[in-house]
Amino acid sequence: MTVSEPQSATGVSKYHWPFERKRGCPLDPPPALAEIREAEPVTRVTLWNGEPAWLATRYHDVRALLGDAKRLSSDTSREGFPQSSETAVAQRGGQKNFVRMDPPKHDRHRLMLTADFAVKQVRALKPFMDSMLEQCFADMEASAKPVDLVKKLAQPVPANVIVKILDLPPELSDFFLDRVNRWMSLDSTPEESSAAGADALDYFDRLIEERRDGRGEDLVSRLVRNHLLTGEITRLELQHMLHLLLVGGFDTTANMIALGTLTLLEHPEQLTRIQEDPELVPGAVEELLRYLSVAHHVGFRLAVDEVEVGGRCIHAGDGVVAPIMAANRDPAVFVEPDRFDVRRDARGHLAFGYGVHQCLGQALARVELQAVFSRLFQRFPGLRLAVPVEELRFKNALIYGIEELPVTW
Protein backbone atom coordinates (compact mmCIF):
# COMPACT_ATOMS: atom_id res chain seq x y z
CA MET A 1 0.00 0.00 0.00
CA THR A 2 1.24 3.51 -0.73
CA VAL A 3 -0.24 6.22 1.37
CA SER A 4 0.43 8.98 -1.11
CA GLU A 5 -2.34 7.77 -3.42
CA PRO A 6 -5.05 10.43 -3.74
CA GLN A 7 -8.50 9.82 -2.33
CA SER A 8 -11.16 8.92 -4.87
CA ALA A 9 -13.81 11.45 -5.80
CA THR A 10 -16.45 9.62 -3.77
CA GLY A 11 -14.39 10.16 -0.67
CA VAL A 12 -13.88 6.41 -0.15
CA SER A 13 -10.23 5.78 0.56
CA LYS A 14 -7.80 3.35 -0.98
CA TYR A 15 -6.08 3.05 2.38
CA HIS A 16 -7.09 -0.20 3.95
CA TRP A 17 -7.28 -0.67 7.69
CA PRO A 18 -5.59 -2.54 9.33
CA PHE A 19 -2.10 -1.76 8.01
CA GLU A 20 0.77 -4.19 8.10
CA ARG A 21 3.82 -3.82 10.28
CA LYS A 22 7.12 -3.63 8.48
CA ARG A 23 9.06 -6.86 8.12
CA GLY A 24 12.04 -6.83 10.45
CA CYS A 25 10.49 -4.12 12.68
CA PRO A 26 7.97 -6.06 14.76
CA LEU A 27 8.11 -3.64 17.70
CA ASP A 28 7.15 -0.64 15.58
CA PRO A 29 3.63 0.26 14.49
CA PRO A 30 2.81 -0.05 10.77
CA PRO A 31 4.85 2.62 8.91
CA ALA A 32 1.71 3.72 7.03
CA LEU A 33 0.52 5.47 10.20
CA ALA A 34 3.51 7.84 10.25
CA GLU A 35 3.18 8.47 6.51
CA ILE A 36 -0.51 9.31 6.85
CA ARG A 37 0.16 11.52 9.88
CA GLU A 38 2.58 13.49 7.74
CA ALA A 39 0.37 13.65 4.63
CA GLU A 40 -3.17 13.97 5.95
CA PRO A 41 -3.50 13.41 9.71
CA VAL A 42 -7.23 12.74 9.69
CA THR A 43 -8.12 10.72 6.63
CA ARG A 44 -10.55 8.16 5.30
CA VAL A 45 -9.76 4.47 5.33
CA THR A 46 -11.62 1.46 4.01
CA LEU A 47 -12.35 -1.31 6.47
CA TRP A 48 -12.26 -5.09 5.79
CA ASN A 49 -15.96 -5.09 4.78
CA GLY A 50 -15.58 -2.20 2.34
CA GLU A 51 -17.11 0.32 4.73
CA PRO A 52 -15.38 3.69 5.06
CA ALA A 53 -14.20 5.11 8.38
CA TRP A 54 -12.16 8.09 9.59
CA LEU A 55 -8.63 7.46 10.80
CA ALA A 56 -6.83 9.86 13.15
CA THR A 57 -3.05 9.60 13.56
CA ARG A 58 -1.96 12.63 15.62
CA TYR A 59 -1.72 12.39 19.40
CA HIS A 60 -4.00 15.34 20.11
CA ASP A 61 -6.65 14.21 17.61
CA VAL A 62 -6.66 10.63 18.93
CA ARG A 63 -6.91 11.91 22.49
CA ALA A 64 -9.71 14.33 21.62
CA LEU A 65 -11.69 11.56 19.93
CA LEU A 66 -11.22 9.04 22.75
CA GLY A 67 -12.12 11.73 25.26
CA ASP A 68 -15.42 12.62 23.58
CA ALA A 69 -17.76 9.87 24.81
CA LYS A 70 -20.75 12.17 24.31
CA ARG A 71 -20.43 12.29 20.56
CA LEU A 72 -18.47 9.09 19.94
CA SER A 73 -20.10 5.87 21.02
CA SER A 74 -18.31 2.69 22.14
CA ASP A 75 -21.44 0.59 21.74
CA THR A 76 -20.51 -2.10 19.21
CA SER A 77 -24.13 -3.21 18.86
CA ARG A 78 -24.99 0.04 17.05
CA GLU A 79 -25.57 -0.18 13.31
CA GLY A 80 -22.45 0.88 11.40
CA PHE A 81 -19.98 0.46 14.27
CA PRO A 82 -16.54 0.08 12.61
CA GLN A 83 -14.39 -3.03 13.18
CA SER A 84 -11.05 -4.54 12.07
CA SER A 85 -12.28 -7.89 10.82
CA GLU A 86 -15.13 -10.39 10.90
CA THR A 87 -13.56 -12.10 13.92
CA ALA A 88 -13.38 -8.76 15.74
CA VAL A 89 -17.12 -8.33 15.08
CA ALA A 90 -17.77 -11.74 16.66
CA GLN A 91 -15.56 -10.86 19.63
CA ARG A 92 -16.88 -7.42 20.34
CA GLY A 93 -20.38 -7.47 18.88
CA GLY A 94 -21.83 -9.70 21.59
CA GLN A 95 -20.16 -7.93 24.51
CA LYS A 96 -22.55 -6.57 27.13
CA ASN A 97 -19.96 -5.02 29.42
CA PHE A 98 -19.23 -1.41 30.24
CA VAL A 99 -16.32 -0.94 27.83
CA ARG A 100 -19.02 -1.29 25.16
CA MET A 101 -21.47 1.04 26.93
CA ASP A 102 -21.82 4.80 26.80
CA PRO A 103 -22.44 7.13 29.74
CA PRO A 104 -24.47 7.26 31.92
CA LYS A 105 -24.88 3.44 32.06
CA HIS A 106 -21.14 2.95 31.55
CA ASP A 107 -20.37 5.12 34.56
CA ARG A 108 -22.82 3.29 36.83
CA HIS A 109 -21.28 -0.08 35.99
CA ARG A 110 -17.68 1.10 36.21
CA LEU A 111 -18.35 2.62 39.62
CA MET A 112 -19.20 -0.85 40.94
CA LEU A 113 -15.52 -1.75 40.54
CA THR A 114 -13.49 1.43 40.97
CA ALA A 115 -12.73 0.99 44.69
CA ASP A 116 -11.33 -2.52 44.11
CA PHE A 117 -8.95 -1.25 41.43
CA ALA A 118 -7.84 1.93 43.18
CA VAL A 119 -4.08 2.43 43.71
CA LYS A 120 -4.19 1.73 47.46
CA GLN A 121 -6.18 -1.45 47.01
CA VAL A 122 -3.93 -2.94 44.33
CA ARG A 123 -0.74 -2.02 46.17
CA ALA A 124 -1.96 -4.27 48.96
CA LEU A 125 -1.51 -7.15 46.52
CA LYS A 126 2.24 -6.57 46.40
CA PRO A 127 3.25 -9.27 48.94
CA PHE A 128 1.11 -11.81 47.06
CA MET A 129 2.71 -10.69 43.81
CA ASP A 130 6.24 -10.95 45.18
CA SER A 131 5.76 -14.50 46.38
CA MET A 132 3.98 -15.53 43.19
CA LEU A 133 6.82 -14.04 41.13
CA GLU A 134 9.30 -15.94 43.24
CA GLN A 135 7.45 -19.16 42.36
CA CYS A 136 7.53 -18.32 38.65
CA PHE A 137 11.29 -17.66 38.83
CA ALA A 138 11.84 -20.92 40.71
CA ASP A 139 9.84 -22.73 38.04
CA MET A 140 11.98 -21.11 35.33
CA GLU A 141 15.14 -22.21 37.13
CA ALA A 142 13.88 -25.77 37.52
CA SER A 143 12.98 -26.07 33.81
CA ALA A 144 15.20 -27.34 31.03
CA LYS A 145 16.61 -24.50 28.95
CA PRO A 146 15.60 -22.84 26.73
CA VAL A 147 12.59 -21.69 28.71
CA ASP A 148 9.53 -20.16 27.08
CA LEU A 149 9.12 -16.92 29.02
CA VAL A 150 5.54 -16.52 27.75
CA LYS A 151 4.46 -19.81 29.39
CA LYS A 152 6.61 -19.56 32.50
CA LEU A 153 6.25 -15.90 33.40
CA ALA A 154 4.27 -13.59 31.13
CA GLN A 155 1.02 -15.58 31.26
CA PRO A 156 1.12 -16.96 34.82
CA VAL A 157 1.64 -13.52 36.43
CA PRO A 158 -1.62 -11.84 35.28
CA ALA A 159 -3.53 -15.16 35.29
CA ASN A 160 -2.67 -15.72 38.97
CA VAL A 161 -3.48 -12.13 39.83
CA ILE A 162 -6.94 -12.17 38.25
CA VAL A 163 -7.67 -15.59 39.73
CA LYS A 164 -6.73 -14.13 43.14
CA ILE A 165 -8.86 -11.00 42.66
CA LEU A 166 -11.91 -13.04 41.63
CA ASP A 167 -11.11 -15.67 44.25
CA LEU A 168 -11.20 -18.62 41.83
CA PRO A 169 -9.53 -22.01 42.14
CA PRO A 170 -5.91 -21.56 40.90
CA GLU A 171 -6.15 -24.60 38.62
CA LEU A 172 -8.62 -22.65 36.50
CA SER A 173 -5.89 -20.42 35.09
CA ASP A 174 -5.16 -22.92 32.28
CA PHE A 175 -8.80 -23.01 31.24
CA PHE A 176 -8.94 -19.20 31.15
CA LEU A 177 -5.63 -18.97 29.34
CA ASP A 178 -6.89 -21.17 26.57
CA ARG A 179 -10.28 -19.48 26.23
CA VAL A 180 -8.86 -15.94 26.31
CA ASN A 181 -6.23 -16.81 23.69
CA ARG A 182 -8.81 -18.30 21.37
CA TRP A 183 -11.24 -15.47 21.95
CA MET A 184 -8.63 -12.75 21.28
CA SER A 185 -6.91 -14.31 18.28
CA LEU A 186 -7.77 -12.78 14.92
CA ASP A 187 -6.64 -16.10 13.42
CA SER A 188 -9.63 -17.77 15.11
CA THR A 189 -12.71 -18.05 12.93
CA PRO A 190 -15.66 -15.94 14.14
CA GLU A 191 -17.29 -19.22 15.33
CA GLU A 192 -14.19 -20.35 17.28
CA SER A 193 -13.86 -16.96 18.89
CA SER A 194 -17.54 -16.82 19.87
CA ALA A 195 -17.40 -20.38 21.25
CA ALA A 196 -14.38 -19.55 23.44
CA GLY A 197 -16.16 -16.44 24.75
CA ALA A 198 -19.31 -18.47 25.45
CA ASP A 199 -17.33 -21.06 27.45
CA ALA A 200 -15.89 -18.40 29.75
CA LEU A 201 -19.30 -16.72 30.11
CA ASP A 202 -20.85 -20.09 31.06
CA TYR A 203 -18.21 -20.52 33.71
CA PHE A 204 -19.01 -17.08 35.14
CA ASP A 205 -22.71 -17.94 35.13
CA ARG A 206 -21.98 -21.00 37.29
CA LEU A 207 -19.79 -18.89 39.55
CA ILE A 208 -22.57 -16.32 40.08
CA GLU A 209 -24.93 -19.22 40.88
CA GLU A 210 -22.46 -20.59 43.45
CA ARG A 211 -22.13 -17.20 45.12
CA ARG A 212 -25.75 -16.14 44.72
CA ASP A 213 -26.41 -15.74 48.42
CA GLY A 214 -23.88 -12.87 48.30
CA ARG A 215 -22.48 -13.67 51.74
CA GLY A 216 -18.76 -13.83 50.94
CA GLU A 217 -16.34 -10.91 51.03
CA ASP A 218 -14.72 -11.71 47.68
CA LEU A 219 -15.33 -9.34 44.76
CA VAL A 220 -17.87 -11.59 43.01
CA SER A 221 -19.98 -12.09 46.16
CA ARG A 222 -19.92 -8.35 46.85
CA LEU A 223 -21.02 -7.58 43.29
CA VAL A 224 -23.85 -10.10 43.67
CA ARG A 225 -24.90 -8.66 47.04
CA ASN A 226 -24.55 -4.96 46.30
CA HIS A 227 -25.62 -4.80 42.67
CA LEU A 228 -27.20 -7.99 41.29
CA LEU A 229 -29.61 -8.63 44.15
CA THR A 230 -30.60 -4.94 44.14
CA GLY A 231 -31.42 -5.08 40.43
CA GLU A 232 -28.78 -2.53 39.36
CA ILE A 233 -27.13 -5.01 37.03
CA THR A 234 -28.58 -8.03 35.25
CA ARG A 235 -27.10 -11.48 35.62
CA LEU A 236 -26.00 -11.43 31.98
CA GLU A 237 -24.31 -8.05 32.44
CA LEU A 238 -22.51 -9.33 35.53
CA GLN A 239 -21.26 -12.37 33.57
CA HIS A 240 -19.92 -10.01 30.91
CA MET A 241 -18.38 -7.72 33.53
CA LEU A 242 -16.41 -10.62 35.01
CA HIS A 243 -15.38 -11.69 31.52
CA LEU A 244 -14.17 -8.14 30.84
CA LEU A 245 -11.98 -8.25 33.95
CA LEU A 246 -10.56 -11.55 32.77
CA VAL A 247 -9.73 -10.52 29.22
CA GLY A 248 -8.90 -6.91 30.06
CA GLY A 249 -6.48 -7.87 32.76
CA PHE A 250 -4.93 -10.91 31.34
CA ASP A 251 -3.81 -10.73 27.72
CA THR A 252 -2.73 -7.08 27.85
CA THR A 253 -0.42 -7.57 30.82
CA ALA A 254 0.90 -10.93 29.58
CA ASN A 255 1.85 -9.43 26.24
CA MET A 256 3.43 -6.40 27.91
CA ILE A 257 5.63 -8.71 30.01
CA ALA A 258 6.73 -10.79 27.02
CA LEU A 259 7.22 -7.92 24.57
CA GLY A 260 8.71 -5.73 27.30
CA THR A 261 11.33 -8.37 28.04
CA LEU A 262 12.09 -8.69 24.35
CA THR A 263 12.38 -4.90 23.97
CA LEU A 264 14.83 -4.68 26.85
CA LEU A 265 16.90 -7.59 25.51
CA GLU A 266 17.00 -5.86 22.13
CA HIS A 267 18.21 -2.62 23.77
CA PRO A 268 21.03 -3.84 26.04
CA GLU A 269 22.27 -0.34 26.92
CA GLN A 270 18.79 0.55 28.21
CA LEU A 271 18.59 -2.71 30.12
CA THR A 272 21.93 -1.98 31.79
CA ARG A 273 20.53 1.36 32.94
CA ILE A 274 17.61 -0.22 34.82
CA GLN A 275 19.84 -2.96 36.21
CA GLU A 276 22.22 -0.35 37.58
CA ASP A 277 19.50 1.98 38.82
CA PRO A 278 16.25 0.20 39.82
CA GLU A 279 14.66 3.61 40.46
CA LEU A 280 14.40 3.93 36.70
CA VAL A 281 12.00 0.96 36.52
CA PRO A 282 8.68 2.88 36.94
CA GLY A 283 9.70 5.29 34.15
CA ALA A 284 10.91 2.37 32.01
CA VAL A 285 7.50 0.71 32.40
CA GLU A 286 5.77 3.89 31.13
CA GLU A 287 8.15 3.98 28.18
CA LEU A 288 7.47 0.32 27.41
CA LEU A 289 3.74 1.01 27.53
CA ARG A 290 4.16 3.91 25.10
CA TYR A 291 6.63 2.21 22.81
CA LEU A 292 4.74 -1.09 22.51
CA SER A 293 1.11 0.18 22.65
CA VAL A 294 -0.08 -3.44 22.79
CA ALA A 295 -3.78 -2.50 22.58
CA HIS A 296 -3.25 -1.90 18.87
CA HIS A 297 -6.85 -2.59 17.78
CA VAL A 298 -8.42 -0.42 20.48
CA GLY A 299 -9.86 2.99 19.65
CA PHE A 300 -12.87 2.22 17.44
CA ARG A 301 -15.86 4.50 17.87
CA LEU A 302 -19.07 5.45 16.07
CA ALA A 303 -19.93 9.15 15.75
CA VAL A 304 -23.44 9.82 17.07
CA ASP A 305 -23.20 13.56 16.53
CA GLU A 306 -21.09 15.89 14.36
CA VAL A 307 -17.46 16.14 15.51
CA GLU A 308 -14.73 18.39 14.18
CA VAL A 309 -11.24 17.07 14.45
CA GLY A 310 -8.00 17.96 12.68
CA GLY A 311 -9.88 20.28 10.35
CA ARG A 312 -12.27 17.51 9.27
CA CYS A 313 -15.97 17.28 9.92
CA ILE A 314 -17.07 13.83 10.99
CA HIS A 315 -20.79 13.22 10.59
CA ALA A 316 -23.14 11.26 12.82
CA GLY A 317 -23.11 7.65 11.62
CA ASP A 318 -19.43 7.73 10.53
CA GLY A 319 -17.03 5.15 11.89
CA VAL A 320 -13.87 6.40 13.59
CA VAL A 321 -10.54 4.68 14.24
CA ALA A 322 -8.33 6.44 16.81
CA PRO A 323 -5.36 4.10 17.28
CA ILE A 324 -3.32 4.67 20.40
CA MET A 325 -0.25 3.18 18.71
CA ALA A 326 -0.32 6.11 16.24
CA ALA A 327 -0.72 8.70 19.01
CA ASN A 328 2.09 7.22 21.08
CA ARG A 329 4.56 7.62 18.21
CA ASP A 330 3.63 11.20 17.30
CA PRO A 331 6.88 13.22 17.00
CA ALA A 332 5.02 16.41 17.91
CA VAL A 333 4.62 15.02 21.45
CA PHE A 334 7.40 12.47 21.89
CA VAL A 335 10.81 13.56 20.58
CA GLU A 336 12.24 10.87 18.28
CA PRO A 337 9.24 8.68 19.04
CA ASP A 338 10.71 5.52 17.52
CA ARG A 339 13.63 5.58 19.94
CA PHE A 340 13.18 3.44 23.05
CA ASP A 341 14.57 5.39 25.99
CA VAL A 342 13.95 4.38 29.61
CA ARG A 343 14.88 7.89 30.78
CA ARG A 344 12.21 9.58 28.67
CA ASP A 345 9.22 11.14 30.42
CA ALA A 346 6.57 9.02 28.69
CA ARG A 347 3.80 9.62 31.22
CA GLY A 348 1.40 11.33 28.81
CA HIS A 349 1.13 8.18 26.68
CA LEU A 350 -2.28 6.84 25.73
CA ALA A 351 -1.48 3.13 26.16
CA PHE A 352 -4.34 2.82 28.65
CA GLY A 353 -6.71 4.82 26.45
CA TYR A 354 -8.21 8.17 27.41
CA GLY A 355 -11.48 9.58 28.73
CA VAL A 356 -14.24 7.66 30.46
CA HIS A 357 -13.03 4.31 29.14
CA GLN A 358 -9.44 4.82 30.28
CA CYS A 359 -8.21 1.51 31.64
CA LEU A 360 -9.77 0.59 34.98
CA GLY A 361 -6.90 -1.80 35.72
CA GLN A 362 -4.00 0.55 35.05
CA ALA A 363 -2.80 0.74 38.66
CA LEU A 364 -2.85 -3.03 38.84
CA ALA A 365 -1.02 -3.37 35.51
CA ARG A 366 1.66 -0.95 36.73
CA VAL A 367 2.18 -2.89 39.97
CA GLU A 368 2.54 -6.14 37.98
CA LEU A 369 4.89 -4.70 35.35
CA GLN A 370 7.05 -2.85 37.85
CA ALA A 371 7.35 -5.98 39.99
CA VAL A 372 8.41 -8.07 36.98
CA PHE A 373 10.88 -5.61 35.49
CA SER A 374 12.52 -4.71 38.79
CA ARG A 375 13.21 -8.36 39.59
CA LEU A 376 13.54 -10.41 36.41
CA PHE A 377 16.93 -9.05 35.32
CA GLN A 378 18.27 -8.97 38.86
CA ARG A 379 17.37 -12.61 39.31
CA PHE A 380 18.60 -13.63 35.81
CA PRO A 381 21.32 -11.08 34.98
CA GLY A 382 22.50 -13.12 31.99
CA LEU A 383 19.01 -13.52 30.47
CA ARG A 384 19.14 -13.63 26.67
CA LEU A 385 17.14 -14.81 23.67
CA ALA A 386 17.68 -18.47 22.84
CA VAL A 387 16.72 -18.04 19.16
CA PRO A 388 17.41 -15.30 16.60
CA VAL A 389 14.83 -12.54 16.88
CA GLU A 390 13.80 -13.20 13.23
CA GLU A 391 12.43 -16.59 14.29
CA LEU A 392 9.95 -15.17 16.79
CA ARG A 393 6.28 -15.34 15.84
CA PHE A 394 4.19 -12.27 16.58
CA LYS A 395 0.46 -12.51 17.25
CA ASN A 396 -2.34 -11.54 14.95
CA ALA A 397 -4.72 -10.67 17.75
CA LEU A 398 -6.73 -7.85 19.27
CA ILE A 399 -3.83 -7.27 21.65
CA TYR A 400 -0.35 -7.35 20.12
CA GLY A 401 2.02 -9.94 21.46
CA ILE A 402 4.30 -12.84 20.84
CA GLU A 403 3.50 -16.56 20.68
CA GLU A 404 6.67 -17.81 22.44
CA LEU A 405 9.78 -16.19 23.84
CA PRO A 406 12.53 -18.83 24.24
CA VAL A 407 15.18 -17.53 26.65
CA THR A 408 18.25 -18.86 28.34
CA TRP A 409 20.83 -17.45 30.81
Ligand code: HEM
Ligand atom coordinates in the same frame (compact mmCIF):
# COMPACT_ATOMS: atom_id res chain seq x y z
C1 HEM B 1 -0.61 -3.27 30.45
C2 HEM B 1 -1.80 -3.72 30.61
C3 HEM B 1 -3.05 -3.07 30.09
C4 HEM B 1 -3.25 -2.30 28.97
C5 HEM B 1 -2.22 -1.88 27.93
C6 HEM B 1 -4.67 -1.94 28.95
C7 HEM B 1 -5.25 -1.13 27.99
C8 HEM B 1 -6.56 -0.70 28.04
C9 HEM B 1 -7.14 0.25 27.11
C10 HEM B 1 -6.42 0.90 25.95
C11 HEM B 1 -8.43 0.46 27.48
C12 HEM B 1 -9.44 1.41 26.83
C13 HEM B 1 -10.38 0.71 25.89
C14 HEM B 1 -11.23 1.63 25.05
O1 HEM B 1 -11.11 2.86 25.13
O2 HEM B 1 -12.04 1.12 24.25
C15 HEM B 1 -8.68 -0.37 28.64
C16 HEM B 1 -9.88 -0.46 29.30
C17 HEM B 1 -10.11 -1.34 30.33
N1 HEM B 1 -9.18 -2.14 30.98
FE1 HEM B 1 -7.21 -2.26 30.59
N2 HEM B 1 -5.29 -2.52 30.04
C18 HEM B 1 -4.34 -3.20 30.77
C19 HEM B 1 -4.54 -3.90 31.94
C20 HEM B 1 -5.74 -4.07 32.56
C21 HEM B 1 -5.95 -4.79 33.80
C22 HEM B 1 -4.87 -5.44 34.64
C23 HEM B 1 -7.31 -4.78 34.02
C24 HEM B 1 -8.12 -5.36 35.16
C25 HEM B 1 -8.00 -6.50 35.71
C26 HEM B 1 -7.93 -4.03 32.95
C27 HEM B 1 -9.28 -3.78 32.83
C28 HEM B 1 -9.83 -2.86 31.95
C29 HEM B 1 -11.24 -2.50 31.95
C30 HEM B 1 -12.31 -3.08 32.88
C31 HEM B 1 -11.42 -1.55 30.92
C32 HEM B 1 -12.71 -0.86 30.54
C33 HEM B 1 -12.77 0.51 31.15
C34 HEM B 1 -14.01 1.30 30.78
O3 HEM B 1 -14.59 1.09 29.72
O4 HEM B 1 -14.41 2.13 31.61
N3 HEM B 1 -6.95 -3.62 32.08
N4 HEM B 1 -7.52 -1.05 28.97
